[in-house]
Amino acid sequence: MTPHRQTLLNVFEYLLNTSVSILVISFSLRVLLRRYDCVLSQCRHCHVLSLVSISFSLHTSLQ
Numbered sequence: 001m002t003p004h005r006q007t008l009l010n011v012f013e014y015l016l017n018t019s020v021s022i023l024v025i026s027f028s029l030r031v032l033l034r035r036y037d038c039v040l041s042q043c044r045h046c047h048v049l050s051l052v053s054i055s056f057s058l059h060t061s062l063q
Contacts, residue, residue: 014061021057029053 029050 018058018061021061022054025053025057026050
């Protein structure tokens, strides 16, 4: 396997992992929001929570 191809594979794998983690987080947030009946437009905490969790997942997948 050529180095170029290996790099492409690594990038693809990283993107896949990131998108999967974001999907999982958004899904779990949606479930949580539904459970607590929290409307996003009226709830600042939900925005903050989602931003924090997404940035945390990105940070962990970068390492």
